[in-house]
Amino acid sequence: MKQPNIRAYPGLRPLSILFFLWLYLPIAVVVVYSFNDNRLVSVWTGFSTKWYAAALANEALMSALEISVMVAVIATLCATLIALLAAIVLTRATDLRFRRVSETVVNLPLLLPEIVLAVAVLILFSQIGLTNGLLKLVLAHTAFCTPFAFLPIRARLQGMSLDFEEAARDLYAAPFTAFRLVTLPMILPGVFAGAMTAFVMSMDDFITSNLLNSGGATTLPVYIFSLIRQGTTPELNAISTLLIAASLLLATLVLILNVRAMRRG
């Protein structure tokens, strides 16, 4: 007689399968309907790629994309650099005062509700008279992207044995040389993962970008929101599908980096 697996519980498997179906149903719906020939979103009449052509020809969409990418690239670079510096000090400095407080401060944007932070920077910018829409977005995005860059980098630094840095110093490498030739190459997967996460968070952001939205600084999610307000259209589905594809691509890249890093470490 086969012993029943005591760790298994009845119904777990069907429940989990249902869960994953539910998790992917909405995404699948958007993707499928983006190829719908009909102008009405939910009435299927045939296969067509015309909505993709329409989306790519949409100038407002393209300029929103441009703004989003520009903001995301700059914010990612700044956030990653700031996070990298902070992570090095917080993981490598001995008897550092304010270590706990500093870690909390770096992670603060993750802990507090985004709408409050968005309101806060909105009032700040209006008080100091900052009117450049792009600059406002870059500053706000850099702030909330920093913890997303910080966490993977810190994890990587913590996972790396101190032996390697000591070996480098033992072999006559001055501190910065040791960092450049040993530490940085070894934590690079973490830095990439962090930067990628920060980039996606910036690209995806709606709450802050919407509140700071002002002349000439409409990001992609904010533009999509304005389209949704006008009603669901197949073109919207096409745009969403392109966005989904881009997100999944980046997510997969990060996953591969993580898995490879795990195998090595």
Add this chain to the structure above:
Amino acid sequence: MSKAFRFWGLVPAWALMILTLIVPILIVAGVSVAERGAYGGFNWAFDLSSYRQILYTVGWTDELEFDPKYVLIIGRTLLFAGGATLISLLLALPVAYYISQQSSRLKTILLYLVTLPFWVSMIVRVYAWLIILGNDGLLERIYRIFGGADISGFLFTPGAMITGMVYSYIPLMILPVYASVEKIDPALIEASHDLYGGRWTALKRVILPLAAPGLTAGSILVFVPCLGTVLEPMLLGGGKQLMMGTLIQTQFGGARNWPFGAAIAMVLLILVVLTLLLNARRAGRQMEATL
């Protein structure tokens, strides 16, 4: 590491957070007790009317009348966020436990599948539910195919909002729950059976207590963003079911009552900080209990 680097390495992070976070939040606190400007904005004059407005309206003869409108919104926010958290928890525990039992290869794949939707833009994910739940949407059509009455009105309901919230934040629940469930030594479950406990005893006395830290962490991670959520009430609630996030948003948009928006933001911030402190105290007690 040189003293100079130890200092200058942290300066950019501190400067960024002080300038874009700490100082601005202090300003919000200030604005919440400022006077509303005649044409939007505010004047720096001490005025508690924004907080008074949460509870009372000023009647025709300047008397204060209790008005539950905003208390209701705060209550609804707590209720919906709590409901979404509870549903996420009930879903996450079996799913996380199921994932933890798979081969390491399948585990990686399933965890990847859990996190993947989180990478998809929030607005796209909420929009997808709009298509499914909307008027003449997928759900209504399926309902009609199976002979249901010609109904409509899935959208703009609490159910739609909570579905959207659970969908948006459930990966934040599954990951910590999985992390704690995965660490449970199978021998502990075997020991529980060896000591004459059945499946449900093992669940109640072994798995749940050991998964508790993950369940707590996951609940916080879902509850906090749900409190401040904006997109779900706006798109799936249709503006009929206001939550604090949307209320704040409208004060800085169309309504242009900055001091009142700031006051609501402060209430939201306090609720979140209380939640986080509650967790810290519980975690502390847990530590003491294990020591």
Add this chain to the structure above:
Amino acid sequence: MSRSSAIEVVNVSKNFGDYTALDHVDFKIFQNEFFTLLGPSGCGKTTLLRMIAGFETPSSGTLLLNGQEIAQMPAHKRRVNTVFQNYALFPHMTLSQNIAFGLKNLGWDKARITARVGQMLEMVHMEQFAQRKPDQLSGGQRQRIALARALAAEPEVLLLDEPLSALDLKLRQAMRDELRALQRDTGITFVFVTHDQEEALDMSDRIAVMGKGRVQQIGSPKEIYEDPTNRFVADFIGDTNFLEGEVILLDGAKATIRTALGAEITTTHQGLTGPGPATMSIRPEKIGVGDQAEGVVLTGTVRARNYMGGFTHYTVQIGEQTLRLSRRNAHSHQDSLEIGAAVQVGFRESDARVLGQ
């Protein structure tokens, strides 16, 4: 004989908060010797090694490397190299690049580096692996590359931090011989840290036995085993019987002690200043049984027997005192002594040691 010292540890103490890792440690390591720091974990041996390498600074006292003070010199400026416990080979570099790393930092020119890397790979018989990455190597191969990397720049002293502990038993014995040969061939001073007494006894010219943050004894392997200067060393190195007793006569290097065995034993003592309570130590293999009993012969009863293959350990009770002894199983069907049997045991007085409290 006066030999010049490679390293002088001058009255070094190290505190981590309230914890004292090193307590006024003071000794010299000579040029070209294989010197071992031996002790249980937490005895301070690793702290001392890391201090010589430059990863820790002494709380007080100082260190000299070939007469030059180095206590405050950063690690990358010291002509000292380390073989790490887990080797710490850089995973993102090939073996050649690993070996060349230190040479590049020292500013050697390319041609000289290439030649030296080739020479080092040859020395450890790894020429064909030059372009591999560390994760493609076995434990023993990594060990060799770590050695090659550390020796490439011809350091004044080579530090080895339990380098054999990550290897399996068979490989460990082979690597002991290789390390010893390498030290003789290169003539570089080796400072070897281990908690494995057998390793230390086998390989070292001199051993410093460390315990509780102090150096307990320094000497050749034989001195440390045969003439331990205190109870800690006698207990940590090898196996021994301790018998509490009373010294009744002290005559120069000899002491006469009375223990529960009954007989009065006169033998070499360490660290006694006058009559009084003391401990006698006698190692199990120095006690004969049956027809091998000689010297001070006593009668007792076998209480326990542990068959170990090459040896059998017996516990014999003599009056109130028990003695552990080991008998070599010289023949395959040697009779073993039964539990409860009455036996004669004996040892030479000169094999016992009297140690101060």
